[in-house]
Amino acid sequence: MLKAKTCRFFLQIATQSLLISFLSADVDECAEAxxxxxxxxxxxxxxxxxxxxxxxxxxxxxxxxxxxDECASEYNGGCVHECINIPGNYRCTCYDGFRLAHDGHNCLDVDECAEGNGGCQQICVNMMGSYECRCRDGFLLSDNQHTCIQRPKDVPTCMDKNHGCAHICRETPKGSIACECRPGFQLTKNSRDCKLTCNYGNGGCQHICEEMDHGPRCSCHMKFALHSDGKTCVGEFSLHHTTPPGQLLQLQSRHLTVFTMCVCVCQSQLFCAPL
Ligand SMILES: [Ca+2]
Ligand SMILES: [Ca+2]
Incomplete structure (x- = not known):
């Protein structure tokens, strides 16, 4: 009698543990695909x-x-020039004459003159988004824009130093001369000078170039302020860093710029005051 009772007791325990282990058995769907x-x-x-x-x-x-699509936002993915959407990510690219900064978003000017003098025979001048070759006195820049040729004397052609063309001089079949501009530039109304457009070197702007009647106008992306040179964009941090609140900002900007740390009021000079 006692034996049968013990037997039932153990049978009950065995059934319960079987049930528990059945209920708790888990299939790893991820591992088994x-x-x-x-x-x-x-x-x-x-x-x-x-x-x-x-x-x-x-x-x-x-x-x-x-x-x-990170690029679809107004923020342009945080890219200061171009944003390219890719599956699962995005990347920023820069216009010609610029290189991507280490942060992967900002674009910095390439100093073309730093390597091989930019291919210029005499003088190389680096500019934001581009560069230019120049020649010493007594020399003219040739049409290839890189080599210099000796300035001839008393020849009434394009070789004449008084032809007045800012960039390129062409001799027409009628015997007169006509001025032309380098790619990205437009001839101004006086038919001699050339004005820069946004199509070349981003118009000399580091971030955003806008075509205006008188030439390109530069502006900056969010979190950047336009430097007094009208071309360079300065990060908020560097402005705070160099200009504590209360100190005079040597910026000749016409824009009202509000920072997290200070407010700059537009006048001929900017004053920085704590918010
Ligand atoms: Ca994406
Ligand atoms: Ca450059």
């Missing part, structure tokens, strides 16, 4: 189930994930 997560999601095993989480750079419920 039984999940229905998107290709662009991470599968996470849970007790009795699993979760799908879209990878960074994607949005969705995990079963369906689509790429986030």
């Amino acid at each position: 039984l999940d229905s997560c998107s290709m662009d999601a991470i599968c996470q095993n849970t007790l009795k189930s699993y979760k799908c989480i879209c990878k960074s750079g994607y949005k969705g419920d995990g079963k369906h994930c689509e790429d986030i």
Whole structure:
């Protein structure tokens, strides 16, 4: 009688533990590829189930994930020139004459003169987004814009130093001369001078170039302020760093610029005052 009771007791324990182990048995759907997560999601095993989480750079419920177009925002992905959307990410590129900064977003001028004198025979002048070759007195820049030729005397042609063309002089079939401009420049109304356009070296602007009647106008992306040179963009940090509140800012800007640390009021000179 006692034996049968003990036997039932042990049978009961065995049944219960079997039931517990059956209930707690879990299948790792992720490891066994039984999940229905998107290709662009991470599968996470849970007790009795699993979760799908879209990878960074994607949005969705995990079963369906689509790429986030970071460039579609007004912020342009934080790129100061061009933003290229790619699956799961994005990257910034810069216009010709610029290189991408280490932060992957800002664009910096390439100093073409630093290597091989920019290919200039005599003088190389680096500029924001471009460069220019110049010649010493007594020499003229030739049409290839890099070599210099001796200035001839008393010849009424384009070789005449008084032809007045800012860039390129052409001799017409009628025997007169006509001025032309280098690519990216436009001939002004006086038919001699050339004005820069945004199509060349980003108009000399580091960030944004806008075509105006009198030539390009530069502006900067968010978090940057236009330097007094009208071309360079200065990071907020460097302005704070060099200009503590209360100190006179030597900027000749016509814009009202508000920073987190100080407010700059537009006058002929800018004063920095704590907010
Ligand atoms: Ca993307
Ligand atoms: Ca340059």
